[in-house]
Amino acid sequence: xxxxTPANPVPAIRIDHVGKRFGAGPLVLDDVNLExxxxxxxxxxxxxxxxxxTLLNLIAGxxxxxxxxxxxxAEGSAVMFQESALMPWLxxxxxxxxxxxxxxxxxxxxxxxxxxxxxxxxxxxxxxKRPHELSGGMRQRVALARALAQDRPVLLMDEPFAAxxxxxxxxxxxELERVWRRTGRTIVFVTHNVREAARLGERVVLLSSRPGRxxxxxxxxxxxxxxxxxxxxxxxxxEITDQLRKEIRRNAA
Amino acid sequence: xxxxxxxxxTAPAHDxxxxxxxxxxxxxxxxxRRQGPxxxxxxxxxxxxxxxxxxxxxxxxxxxxxxxxxxxxPSPLAVAASLGEAWESGRLQLxxxxxxxxxxxxxLIAVAVGTPLGLLxxxxxxxxxxxxxxxxxxxxxxxxxxxxxxxxxxxxxxATVYFVIxxxxxxxxxxxxxxxxxxxxxQLRRVGTVLGARRFRLATLVVLPAALPGYVAGLKQGWAFSxxxxxxxxxxxxxxxxxxxxxxxxxxxxxxxxxPGVLAxxxxxxxxxxxxxxxxxxxLERRMLRRRGLLQESGR
Numbered sequence: 402x403x404x405x406t407p408a409n410p411v412p413a414i415r416i417d418h419v420g421k422r423f424g425a426g427p428l429v430l431d432d433v434n435l436e437x438x439x440x441x442x443x444x445x446x447x448x449x450x451x452x453x454x455t456l457l458n459l460i461a462g463x464x465x466x467x468x469x470x471x472x473x474x475a476e477g478s479a480v481m482f483q484e485s486a487l488m489p490w491l492x493x494x495x496x497x498x499x500x501x502x503x504x505x506x507x508x509x510x511x512x513x514x515x516x517x518x519x520x521x522x523x524x525x526x527x528x529x530k531r532p533h534e535l536s537g538g539m540r541q542r543v544a545l546a547r548a549l550a551q552d553r554p555v556l557l558m559d560e561p562f563a564a565x566x567x568x569x570x571x572x573x574x575x576e577l578e579r580v581w582r583r584t585g586r587t588i589v590f591v592t593h594n595v596r597e598a599a600r601l602g603e604r605v606v607l608l609s610s611r612p613g614r615x616x617x618x619x620x621x622x623x624x625x626x627x628x629x630x631x632x633x634x635x636x637x638x639x640e641i642t643d644q645l646r647k648e649i650r651r652n653a654a
Numbered sequence: 655x656x657x658x659x660x661x662x663x664t665a666p667a668h669d670x671x672x673x674x675x676x677x678x679x680x681x682x683x684x685x686x687r688r689q690g691p692x693x694x695x696x697x698x699x700x701x702x703x704x705x706x707x708x709x710x711x712x713x714x715x716x717x718x719x720x721x722x723x724x725x726x727x728p729s730p731l732a733v734a735a736s737l738g739e740a741w742e743s744g745r746l747q748l749x750x751x752x753x754x755x756x757x758x759x760x761x762l763i764a765v766a767v768g769t770p771l772g773l774l775x776x777x778x779x780x781x782x783x784x785x786x787x788x789x790x791x792x793x794x795x796x797x798x799x800x801x802x803x804x805x806x807x808x809x810x811x812x813a814t815v816y817f818v819i820x821x822x823x824x825x826x827x828x829x830x831x832x833x834x835x836x837x838x839x840x841q842l843r844r845v846g847t848v849l850g851a852r853r854f855r856l857a858t859l860v861v862l863p864a865a866l867p868g869y870v871a872g873l874k875q876g877w878a879f880s881x882x883x884x885x886x887x888x889x890x891x892x893x894x895x896x897x898x899x900x901x902x903x904x905x906x907x908x909x910x911x912x913x914p915g916v917l918a919x920x921x922x923x924x925x926x927x928x929x930x931x932x933x934x935x936x937x938l939e940r941r942m943l944r945r946r947g948l949l950q951e952s953g954r
Contacts, residue, residue: 461848480848486841489946490863499859503850523675533947536682551849572678575671 412436412472413555413587414460419469420612421455429455431612432469439554442581442588444602446595446641448649452613453591457559460589479551483560485540487532493519493543494528500550518546521583522576538569542576549584558590562597571629574600595645599637600629607641609648617644728914733921736914745903750922753884753899756812760819761880765873768824772831772872776865777857786832789825797822797883801890811895815887822883823876830872834865866942874935881927900926 414437421430429452437443445453458464459471461480487496497515506514519525522542532540541561548556562570578601581588592598598605602621609616619637627634689697710730716722717729724732740746775782775789800821804814838861846860862869888901896902900923907915943949 463844463847477850482841482845484841486839486845488842488860488863490866490942500849503855503859523672524679526676527679531945531947534683536679538682539679547849569678569682572671572675576675579668579671 411439413439413441413474414589415472416456416460417470417472419456419459419466419471421452421459421464421467428612430459430466431614433608433613433615435606435615437587437589439587440585442590442601442603444598444605445589445591445608446593446598446605446645447608447613448593448610448645451608451610453593453608454559456608456613457557457589457591460555461557474554476553478555478557479548479553481541481544481548481556481558481561483563485532485537485544487540487543487547489532492529492531493524493535493539493546496532496543497547497550500547504551515546515550518550519543521549521580522546536569537565538573541565541573545577545580549580549586555587555589558588560592561590563592563594570597574629577601595638595641596629596634599634599641600627600631605637605641607644607648610652616648617641725911725913728917732914733917736912737918737922740903740915740918745898746922748898749900749903749919750926752897753888753901753923754926756815756897756899757819757877757881757884760816760884761823761877763816764820764823764827764876764880767820768827768872768876769831769869771824772828772869773835773857773862775828776832776835777861782832789828792821793825793829797879798886798890801887804887805891810891810893812897814891815884815896815899818883818887819880823880826876826879827869827872830875831865831869834868834872835861837868838864867946867948870935870939870942874931874939877930877935878927881930885923 414435416433416435419430419433420428422428433456435443445456447453455464457480459466460473461478462473463480487493488499491499494512494515497518498511501511501514502508516525516528519528522545524539524542524546527535527539527543532543535543544561562573565573574597577588580586590598590601599619599621604621605619606615607617607619608614619641621633621637713730717727720727728736737746740749775786797818800818801814804817808814808817842860842864843856846856851859884899885901885904888896888899889905890901892902892905900919904916904919904923907913907919940949
C-alpha cells in the first residue's frame with residue numbers, strides 16, 4: 402500500500418467526511434474521505450453492502466449525503482450504469498443524439514457528432530440499429546458513447562461490465578482504457594471484481610462493508626497498457642483479495 | 655493525461671482491438687430475419703379468410719339440409735341479397751358513412767381529451783389518488799347506461815351519441831396511458847435525469863415515448879368501446895335530428911321483422927370493426943413493437 406501524495410492541488414472530486422444513511426436505517430457510508438485528481442482512473446472496490454453504488458450516486462448528485470460534503474466539477478458528471486438503459490425506441494445513433502440534444506448541441510451537428518462518438522467505440526456500422534438488435538457488449542459501448550456525448554470532465558461508472566461475458570468484458574476493458582487515455586476523462590469505476598479493479602485502475606480504493614469506510618488504497622503504475630493476465634495485475638489482485646476477505650470476515654463476528 | 659507518444663504506440667493495438675471487436679459483434683448478433691410479404695399473407699391473412707369461407711359453407715349446408723323457416727333461418731345468400739338491396743337503395747352507404755363519421759370524430763375528440771388527462775393523472779400524484787379510482791370505475795360502467803341521461807340533457811340529437819361515445823372511450827384511453835407511464839422502467843427516467851432533462855423534457859423525450867405501447871393499447875380499447883357504445887346509442891335513440899346510422903338501420907330491420915336485414919347489418923358492423931383494427935391499429939402496433947424488439951415473429 403502506498404500513501405497518497407496529491408500531485409495536483411485542485412482535485413476533480415473531493416469527498417470530505419461523507420456519511421449517508423437512508424431514513425432511520427443503518428449507516429451506509431461512514432466518514433468517507435477521498436480525493437480524485439483530474440484525469441485519474443479510480444476503481445472503487447467492495448463486497449455487497451459496502452455502499453459503493455450509494456457513493457457513486459452521491460458523486461453524481463442523484464442523492465444527497467447525510468453528513469460531510471462532496472465537491473465535484475460544476476459541469477456535473479456523466480454516468481454509466483450496469484444496465485445500458487438505452488431508449489429502446491431509438492437507434493444507437495439517436496440514443497447518442499439524445500444526450501447531445503439535452504446538452505444543447507444544435508440539431509444540424511448532432512448526427513455527425515454522434516457518428517464520430519460511435520466510431521470512438523468502434524460502432525459506426527451499427528449507428529442505425531436499435532438496442533434490441535445489438536449484443537450486450539455493443540449496448541454498453543453505445544452507452545459509453547452516450548456518456549462521452551455528455552462531454553463532462555468526470556465519468557462515473559457503476560459496475561458497467563458486470564453483466565457481460567468474460568471475453569466481451571476483456572475487450573471492453575481495453576476499449577475503456579483507450580478511451581480514457583484519449584479523452585483524459587476523470588473516471589470513477591465501481592466494481593466488486595478485484596481483477597477488474599486491478600486491471601483498470603490507476604488507484605484502487607477498497608471500501609469496507611456496513612458501514613462503508615475506506616479500508617485500503619493501492620496505486621498502480623499505469624504508464625503502459627496492461628492486461629488482466631499481467632503478473633502485476635495478478636499480484637495486486639492477491640493482495641487486495643486478502644484485505645477484502647479480512648474486511649468481509651469482520652462481519653462474521 | 656497520457657503523453658502524446660503513448661497514443662502513437664497504441665495505434666496498431668487499436669486496429670487490433672477494432673477487428674477483434676468487429677468479429678465479436680458479428681458473432682453475438684443475428685442477422686435480422688424479416689417475414690416476406692408472401693409468408694406474412696400465408697400466416698396471418700389466409701387462415702381467417704379460410705375460416706370465414708368454411709363457416710359460410712357450413713351455414714349454407716345447414717340451411718339446405720335442415721330447411722329452417724326462411725324468416726328465422728335465412729341462408730347466407732338471402733343475407734347477401736338483403737345487403738345488395740340496401741346498397742342499391744343507398745341506405746347502406748348512408749348508414750355506414752354516418753356511423754363511421756360519428757365514430758371517428760367521437761374517437762378523435764376522446765383522444766384529444768383523454769391524452770392530457772391521462773398524462774396529468776399519471777404524473778401528478780394527488781390528482782391520481784383522487785380521480786384515478788373514479789376513472790377506473792367509469793371503465794367498468796357500460797357507457798350505454800348514460801343514454802337515458804344524455805337524451806334528457808341533449809334530446810334526440812347527435813350530441814347524445816357523441817356524449818355516449820366519449821364516456822366509453824375516454825376512460826380507456828386515460829387508463830391505457832396511465833398503465834403505460836407506470837410501466838416505464840425507472841432506469842430510463844434516471845438516465846434522462848443524468849443526461850440533464852428536467853421535468854418537461856423528461857416527459858416529452860423519455861416518459862411519453864417509453865409509455866407508447868400502453869398508450870396504443872388504450873387507444874385500441876378506446877376505439878372498441880366507442881364503436882360498441884355508439885351502436886347501442888344508435889339503436890336506442892332513433893328519430894329526432896339524429897342521422898341514419900347503422901344502429902338505426904338495425905333497429906329498422908328488427909321493426910320490419912327482416913332477419914336477413916338484421917344479420918346483414920350485424921355483419922357490416924363487425925366487418926367495419928375488424929377493418930379499422932386491421933388497417934389502423936395493427937400496423938401501428940406491429941411497427942412499434944418491432945422497433946422495440948418486442949415482436950415475436952410468427953410463422954416459423
